[in-house]
Amino acid sequence: MFISDRVPALDLDAVETPCFVIDLGALTSNLELLRQVQQAAGCKILLALKGFAAFPTFGLVRQYLPGVTSSSPHEARLGRAEFGGEVHVCAPAYSDADFDELLTLCDHAVFNSFSQWQRLRPRYDRHRAAGGRPLEFGIRLNPEHREVDVELYDPCGACSRLGVTREQFRPDLLDGISGLHFHNLCELGSDALERTLAVVEAKFGEFLGRMKWINMGGGHHITRPDYDVERLVRIVRAFRERWGVEVYLEPGEAIALGTGVLVARVLDVVRNGMEIAILDTSATAHMPDVLEMPYRPEIVGAGLPGERAHTVRLGGLTCLAGDVIGDYSFDRPLQVGDTLVFRDMAHYTMVKTSTFNGVRTPSIATWDPAVRRLQVHRRFVYGDYASRLG
Ligand SMILES: *Cc1c(COP(=O)(O)O)cnc(C)c1O
Numbered sequence: 001m002f003i004s005d006r007v008p009a010l011d012l013d014a015v016e017t018p019c020f021v022i023d024l025g026a027l028t029s030n031l032e033l034l035r036q037v038q039q040a041a042g043c044k045i046l047l048a049l050k051g052f053a054a055f056p057t058f059g060l061v062r063q064y065l066p067g068v069t070s071s072s073p074h075e076a077r078l079g080r081a082e083f084g085g086e087v088h089v090c091a092p093a094y095s096d097a098d099f100d101e102l103l104t105l106c107d108h109a110v111f112n113s114f115s116q117w118q119r120l121r122p123r124y125d126r127h128r129a130a131g132g133r134p135l136e137f138g139i140r141l142n143p144e145h146r147e148v149d150v151e152l153y154d155p156c157g158a159c160s161r162l163g164v165t166r167e168q169f170r171p172d173l174l175d176g177i178s179g180l181h182f183h184n185l186c187e188l189g190s191d192a193l194e195r196t197l198a199v200v201e202a203k204f205g206e207f208l209g210r211m212k213w214i215n216m217g218g219g220h221h222i223t224r225p226d227y228d229v230e231r232l233v234r235i236v237r238a239f240r241e242r243w244g245v246e247v248y249l250e251p252g253e254a255i256a257l258g259t260g261v262l263v264a265r266v267l268d269v270v271r272n273g274m275e276i277a278i279l280d281t282s283a284t285a286h287m288p289d290v291l292e293m294p295y296r297p298e299i300v301g302a303g304l305p306g307e308r309a310h311t312v313r314l315g316g317l318t319c320l321a322g323d324v325i326g327d328y329s330f331d332r333p334l335q336v337g338d339t340l341v342f343r344d345m346a347h348y349t350m351v352k353t354s355t356f357n358g359v360r361t362p363s364i365a366t367w368d369p370a371v372r373r374l375q376v377h378r379r380f381v382y383g384d385y386a387s388r389l390g
Contacts, residue, residue: 013339016376017265018281018362022346025369026259027057030223031064034255037222037229041236043247046088048218049075051252052347056366056377058082061255067107069218069250073098076105088215088250090140090181092161094120103127103135110138110181110215112163114170121176138179138215139164145199147185147192148219150293156184166203180207183217187253190232193220197239213246214239222254253347260346261300262287262362266338267317274327275312277334281342282316283325285356289348290325300341302328310334318357355385 015021034045046069047061053075067086068079079087089102090110099120102109111117117139124135142163148154155162163182164170182200185192193216201208208214216236221227240247264281283290290297305311308329316323325342353361361380368375 012263012341015263015339015365015374016363016379017263017339018279018286018360019263019365019376020260020345020350020362021263021365021367021374022054022057022256022260023367023369024057024060025367027060027256027346030255030257030259031061033223033229035064037233041233041247042240043236043249044086046086046248046250047255048250048252049079050351051218052256053078053351054346054364054377055082056364056375065255070106073101073105076102080105088248090183090215096120096123099123100127103132106135108136108138108179108213108215110140110179112140112161114139114164114168114173117173117177136178136212137176138181138213139169139174139177141169141180141182141200141204143182143184143196143199143203145184145196147188147196150186152292153186154184169204169207171207174207174210177211179211179213179215180204181215181217183219183250185217185219187221188219189221189226190228190235194231194235197235208243208245211243211245213248214243215248215250218249218251218253220249220251220254221257222249222251223257224254256347258344258346260344260349262342262345262349264340264342266334266336266340268336269312269334275310275333276315277312278315278317279325279340280317281362282318282323282356282359284316284318284320284323285354285359286316286362287325287342287345287349288352288354291322296326297345298343299328300343302330302340305329314340317359320356355388358385361385 038045044066046067047065048069050071062083068083069088070076070079071091076087076089086107088108089106092112140163142165144156144165146156151157184196236247264279266277267280268278270276305327308331310333311329312334313327314325363376364378365376
């Protein structure tokens with residue numbers, strides 16, 4: 001499913017490392033599916049820029065999706081500049097200055113509380129009085145319905161700051177609000193959305209019919225092979241028709257799922273109780289979700305510890321003792337210069353890298369299977385590191 005499986009002829013040993021390689025063929029397949037969902041369900045799917053944003057892919061994504069959702073003025077500006085479609089924003093709070101900037105960039109803005117809506121509305125009135133662009137506003141709901149097991153990623157956990165609970169909901173402040181938003185999923189199926197919708201309808205049903213649109217957030221793993229796409233289409237269609245609203249979905253991960261790899265090399269092999277390879281990449285700086293989530297990335301040609309003849313711990317370049325990707329086994333001992341390919345590294349990687357320890361950020365390349373071309377678009381240099389230090 002990934003580059004090296006689909007395209008064995010791509011000479012990965014020739015790829016400079018560390019490097020993210022985005023497979024434009026795999027990305028196109030995902031986008032084709034998302035287009036079918038939009039057509040069949042009659043909804044709009046936006047790219048959540050926080051999950052996946054890469055300049056060489058914007059032109060392609062734009063052909064399939066009507067816009068983006070952002071979390072900040074910088075993302076909104078990127079969306080406005082690179083997409084030209086709808087730009088939405090949703091964040092836990094907006095400062096006055098950020099909100100004023102967002103008013104010049106966005107089509108929809110979602111408030112995390114009624115107090116933010118009340119506080120910032122006069123700024124929108126002034127913006128309009130001065131001839132500024134019209135926007136539509138929504139309120140983020142907290143349906144208090146839990147589907148995510150990992151606390152770090154559960155917007156509906158105990159005492160969550162995200163969204164307005166039914167108890168805090170203010171029907172008296174709905175004037176000027178044209179949509180409702182909820183986001184309580186993470187890497188989940190359409191069954192989880194179906195259960196969530198039942199709760200949203202039970203708790204907030206009396207307000208749904210008054211709205212123009214409902215935004216069902218992200219976390220829909222639509223492009224995962226076992227995702228029940230038919231169920232998604234069925235429930236979104238039914239919801240739309242039942243309430244007479246437009247529906248938005250705003251996944252990040254689903255756009256880029258399975259579309260890229262991180263290629264790295266072995267720099268050294270040491271021993272301390274076991275064999276340990278030091279790579280020219282880093283868990284903490286290049287794939288922080290490995291430590292945050294945490295999860296074990298797949299590596300092409302590697303197995304679980306003990307599964308193949310040689311078990312090795314893979315460690316990163318930084319000083320952090322815990323900068324360890326995990327223990328893997330290979331058919332032969334790893335040697336200096338060996339190339340390793342980490343699967344599924346397009347989403348929540350390029351957008352999350354840091355320059356901790358000054359380690360070089362992986363280059364960003366695309367593989368175009370149609371013309372069999374690997375193109376490096378970006379190499380990171382000293383200035384990229386230095387410019388963030390003040
Ligand atoms: C993170 C987030 C998304 C995108 O989530 P994915 O898991 O990448 O699909 C969409 N909307 C909101 C409000 C989010 O916080």
